[in-house]
Every structure is written in C-alpha cells, then in structure tokens.
Amino acid sequence: MKKIIICIISLTFSNFLASQVAVADFVHLEKGVENDYNTLEKIWMPFHNSEIKEGKKMRWAVWKIDKGPEMEKAPDYVVFNIFKDENQLKDYMNNWDGDSSMKKIEALNRGRFSRSLVKNTMNKKIKNEVRSYTIKILHQTVMTGGEPKVGDKISMGAMRQKNKDYENFEMNVFLPMWEKQLLNGKISQWSFAKVIDKNEAANDISHMTFIFRNNANPQDVSFMPNNEWLNNIIVDKGLETRDFWSSEATLVYISN
Numbered sequence: 001m002k003k004i005i006i007c008i009i010s011l012t013f014s015n016f017l018a019s020q021v022a023v024a025d026f027v028h029l030e031k032g033v034e035n036d037y038n039t040l041e042k043i044w045m046p047f048h049n050s051e052i053k054e055g056k057k058m059r060w061a062v063w064k065i066d067k068g069p070e071m072e073k074a075p076d077y078v079v080f081n082i083f084k085d086e087n088q089l090k091d092y093m094n095n096w097d098g099d100s101s102m103k104k105i106e107a108l109n110r111g112r113f114s115r116s117l118v119k120n121t122m123n124k125k126i127k128n129e130v131r132s133y134t135i136k137i138l139h140q141t142v143m144t145g146g147e148p149k150v151g152d153k154i155s156m157g158a159m160r161q162k163n164k165d166y167e168n169f170e171m172n173v174f175l176p177m178w179e180k181q182l183l184n185g186k187i188s189q190w191s192f193a194k195v196i197d198k199n200e201a202a203n204d205i206s207h208m209t210f211i212f213r214n215n216a217n218p219q220d221v222s223f224m225p226n227n228e229w230l231n232n233i234i235v236d237k238g239l240e241t242r243d244f245w246s247s248e249a250t251l252v253y254i255s256n
Contacts, residue, residue, distance in 0.1 A: 021089050022082045022193070024208070026075035026131040033126045037077070039113075040121050041253050046108040047101065048081075049256050056092055058082045063154060063249035071203075071245075073129050078156070078249060086196075089134070132199040135208055139171060140191035141182050145213055152251040157209040160243040167194075169238035170207070177223050181216040188213035207242070 029037055041062050048060035059082040068074045083089040102122070109118050159166070170192055178190040189212040195205055224231040 020083075020085045020137050021196075022080050022135050022137075023089070024133045024135055025079040025081075026133075027077045027079060027127050028073040028129045028131075029076045030125055030128045033124075034076070036121060036124060037126050038252075039117070040126055041079075043105060043109055043113060043118055043121055045253060045255075046112070047105045050104065050108060052255050057088065058084055060253075060255040061148065061251060062253040064252045065247055065249050066153075067246075067248040069158075069245040069247060075131065075247070077252075078247075086136070129201055130199070131202040133195050133202055133205065133208070134197035135193035136196045138167070138192045138194050139175065141175075141179060141189050143189040143212065144182065144185070145188040148212070148251060148254055150251055150254065152213060154249050154251070155211040155214040156247045156249060157211075158203070158205045158245045158247070159207040159209070160204055161206040161241070162243065163241050166207070166241035169241050170209075173223050173234055173238045174209075177221050178211065178216075181221060186214075186216040186220070187211050 027037075045060075048057075051057055052059065059080070061080045061082075063078045063080075065075050065077060083092065105122070106115060106118055113121075161167075175190065175192070178187060181187045182190065189210075191210040191212075193208045193210070195207060198205070222228075222231050223234055
C-alpha cells in the first residue's frame, strides 16, 4: 500500500532536485557586503533564466543560511546550479566564456540596473571564500507541496563517510525513516547525494542530504517505532558510519 501511495504522489508533484547533478557553492561573504551580495545575485538572475530557457541547465537557486555549523568561514549562502546529468554539466563548463557571459549580463540588465552599478558590483570583492561541491543524486523521494518558492525552508546535512556501510545505512535505515515523515505530511522531499568533485577550498565531505520543507518532530523520526531498544541499536550503528554537520536555510532566489 505504501508503495502505491508513493507512486500516486510521484505522478502529481515535481522534484526540487529532479536532475542527477548539481553544483553547490557554499559562499562565505566579506564583512558588511550582504546588500551588495543580494544585488549581485539579482544581476545574475536574468542570465541564469536565459541559460535555462536555452536548455543549457535546468535550475538555479540561492538559499540563505539561517543556522550553520560552527566552523571557520561558515557559509552565509549556498547557490545551486542544477543540470540534468554529468554530460550537460561538462558541456556547460567546456563552453563557458566569461567575456561573452558578461556582455549577456549587461544586455539583460538594461533598464533594471545602471551599467556602472552592474560593472562595479561584478568587480567588487564580495565573496571571501566559496566551497564548491559537484554532487550526484543517489536517491530522492517524490516531492509534495508544489513547486519551490521564495521563503521555503530546507534542512541540509553534510557527511563524511567513515566506513563502507554508510550508504547502505542511509538507504536502508534513514531513508525509510524520512519516507514515513513524507507520507505523514511532515516533509516535502528527502534527497541523498554523493560528492563527485570539489574545489580546493571545499571541506572533506563525501555526501549530502536535503530535507525540503522539514516540519518533522525529531522525536517522531524513528526506524522501528514499536521496538525502541532495537531501533536505537540500529540507528546508533548507522550514525557511527559517518560524521555529520547540519544547516538550515531559506530560499531567497530561484529561476523562473
């Protein structure tokens, strides 16, 4: 019955990370430049919309970190550029031309921002550090609750795999726990991704999870609710397979 319900839902709703590959840029800002950063993303927005319309990628979204891990240069924002597969991402990177992209940005912003504001904002030192991760979706549930919109919340987990059993625990223990929350209407989607590439500034992260519109009570998220003793043993074994850092974020910009 549970599988039938999930199949029906999958025919009704779309996915947030419906692609196989995304580039996630975790951005730590210079001090006192948040207004400039928001102007920067507004300048970039029509460019991303145009690239998506031309079929070069699938989606672009910017999330503001509300609560992040305690770490040096903790991220202030995370930007997702989403592609249908690794080939589309590869083509996009191989065909990137900074000069022509800048001309396109200036043309698309005529009447929106002055040319001097665009130029000054693009040239200003706004980002102190960007930790970039290319992630590949290993599994995700269907999405309920409609398309993502500004103001939506997401819970993000960053993991460092500690042994070979980690992915099995994620798929066979933690996934069923969150599927129950999906069916109970407490979350909109759960996604599990593997880091397949990263830049030099990136941390030693191997996997990520994303829980979209997470309103679940942590006390209700369990694997075997009718057997607390066995549930705790299994879950604790799963937790031992990875290190974990969590973040909460709010959607502030998204492609049309």
